[in-house]
Amino acid sequence: MSEETTVYANKIKKAARMLFFQKYRKPGLKGWELKRALGKNYLKIIDLLNLELEKLGLQINVVSDEGVSKDKLTEVQKEKAWFFITLTEGLTSDDIEMSGWRIDDLAVLAIAISYIISKQGKAPRTDIERILKQKLSEWRVNFNLDRFIKMGYLSQDENGVLHIGWRTRAEVDQKTLLELVISENVVESQRVNSKL
Amino acid sequence: MVNHRKHSLEVWRRIISLCQQIEQQGINPFEVEIKDVLRVIKEYLPNLKTFEDLCLDAETINSLSKVVKLQDGWIKYRASSLYSDPDLIEAKLTMLSVEALSKIFLKAWHPIIKGDKLSAKRLKEAVEYWKNKPVEQLESFQPSEAEIYFTSKNALGELNLLTEKEFSEILDEFVAEFSARTGGNKEISYWDFIYADEYSKFILRAYLTSFLVNHGYAELKINPLEEDKTVLKPRLKHVKSKFSTSAVMPLNYSKWLKLKRKSKD
Numbered sequence: 001m002s003e004e005t006t007v008y009a010n011k012i013k014k015a016a017r018m019l020f021f022q023k024y025r026k027p028g029l030k031g032w033e034l035k036r037a038l039g040k041n042y043l044k045i046i047d048l049l050n051l052e053l054e055k056l057g058l059q060i061n062v063v064s065d066e067g068v069s070k071d072k073l074t075e076v077q078k079e080k081a082w083f084f085i086t087l088t089e090g091l092t093s094d095d096i097e098m099s100g101w102r103i104d105d106l107a108v109l110a111i112a113i114s115y116i117i118s119k120q121g122k123a124p125r126t127d128i129e130r131i132l133k134q135k136l137s138e139w140r141v142n143f144n145l146d147r148f149i150k151m152g153y154l155s156q157d158e159n160g161v162l163h164i165g166w167r168t169r170a171e172v173d174q175k176t177l178l179e180l181v182i183s184e185n186v187v188e189s190q191r192v193n194s195k196l
Numbered sequence: 197m198v199n200h201r202k203h204s205l206e207v208w209r210r211i212i213s214l215c216q217q218i219e220q221q222g223i224n225p226f227e228v229e230i231k232d233v234l235r236v237i238k239e240y241l242p243n244l245k246t247f248e249d250l251c252l253d254a255e256t257i258n259s260l261s262k263v264v265k266l267q268d269g270w271i272k273y274r275a276s277s278l279y280s281d282p283d284l285i286e287a288k289l290t291m292l293s294v295e296a297l298s299k300i301f302l303k304a305w306h307p308i309i310k311g312d313k314l315s316a317k318r319l320k321e322a323v324e325y326w327k328n329k330p331v332e333q334l335e336s337f338q339p340s341e342a343e344i345y346f347t348s349k350n351a352l353g354e355l356n357l358l359t360e361k362e363f364s365e366i367l368d369e370f371v372a373e374f375s376a377r378t379g380g381n382k383e384i385s386y387w388d389f390i391y392a393d394e395y396s397k398f399i400l401r402a403y404l405t406s407f408l409v410n411h412g413y414a415e416l417k418i419n420p421l422e423e424d425k426t427v428l429k430p431r432l433k434h435v436k437s438k439f440s441t442s443a444v445m446p447l448n449y450s451k452w453l454k455l456k457r458k459s460k461d
Contacts, residue, residue, distance in 0.1 A: 103298035104298075111289050114285055137368055180303055
């Protein structure tokens with residue numbers, strides 16, 4: 001192996017270690033940290049690592065705090081953006097069962113996130129609670145909303161308005177979520193629900 | 197003249213309030229007809245006299261400029277791929293079942309993968325901890341030999357390590373019991389409500405009652421002079437208090453025995 005290849009291989013391993021192991025209270029790393037550790041060609045190393053991760057069903061996702069799409073980020077914006085490793089494909093019901101998530105929890109997230117996106121990224125908490133209380137008990141609605149705010153899926157300001165959180169921007173394909181909500185067959189869903 | 201000025205100030209304040217509502221609650225910013233509002237402001241401007249009046253005018257223009265910015269964002273959003281009719285989305289979310297929504301979410305969800313690590317510093321702390329443990333203390337612990345066997349769901353249930361019902365169902369039943377016993381509006385003695393024939397159930401009921409209070413179903417009124425007169429009162433509106441405080445309730449075996457003797461009398 002040539003020296004240059006060895007250097008790149010070592011940097012790819014270093015990038016993987018840095019991205020996999022959580023350093024701060026939230027996972028992921030900022031672009032400038034990767035640049036400092038890997039050099040000015042850090043984006044090339046991230047691309048090479050991404051190729052390896054794709055074989056395992058993983059990918060590196062780049063999320064900016066300003067909400068700019070990752071394809072439109074400039075070099076400067078990428079240094080300020082967060083880099084995470086996420087799953088490429090979605091999860092199955094069996095995966096969820098083993099990880100301890102309940103279907104109620106996922107439904108709360110689906111409703112809250114879809115509703116906030118449809119209202120341009122912010123909506124009063126009371127509006128979301130109103131929809132959720134039609135499906136779940138009141139204490140569970142409040143418990144879950146508070147939990148998801150803590151986890152970073154949602155954020156709440158001092159006026160009781162909920163916004164999309166950093167974790168939703170990192171983990172949720174918002175366009176796909178909205179398309180699936182719109183295209184889902186309600187009659188079929190209700191028939192399945194009544195059978196259950 | 198005074199009335200004109202007062203009326204003008206009232207109009208300015210209403211405009212500011214409307215702009216703030218639009219900004220905070222995400223209402224359609226095109227609800228405000230900027231041209232009409234500016235025409236009104238221009239019309240009433242001669243009525244403003246004092247420095248404070250002019251400051252209010254400046255604040256109004258500032259609020260309107262924020263609404264214009266929101267209108268710009270609104271158009272850009274509608275042109276983007278994330279736009280969809282909010283009423284349609286709300287109707288769909290209301291009609292879809294919990295199972296369907298969870299399946300939809302799974303298809304759009306790509307969770308972050310991360311690993312936890314033990315730093316060298318923490319590892320050193322752990323080594324120091326075990327090194328400093330007295331040898332006698334470690335040697336005094338002699339694990340007894342026991343036979344390994346498989347347990348059953350019933351055995352776990354008897355040990356209260358597994359319940360038939362989910363916690364949420366137990367809590368829902370507890371809320372219903374509280375409503376029935378208080379009739380929705382009467383006070384009930386805290387100790388009478390949590391008392392049960394078995395000590396373990398007494399503790400469980402106290403634990404469940406803490407959920408009632410935390411989630412705004414009940415108000416706990418503590419009498420600092422006579423602890424036995426602590427009562428629970430149903431709340432008409434289930435509102436979580438913004439200012440949380442802690443209350444310590446002494447739950448011990450002797451307290452339970454005292455309540456048991458009282459219930460027999």
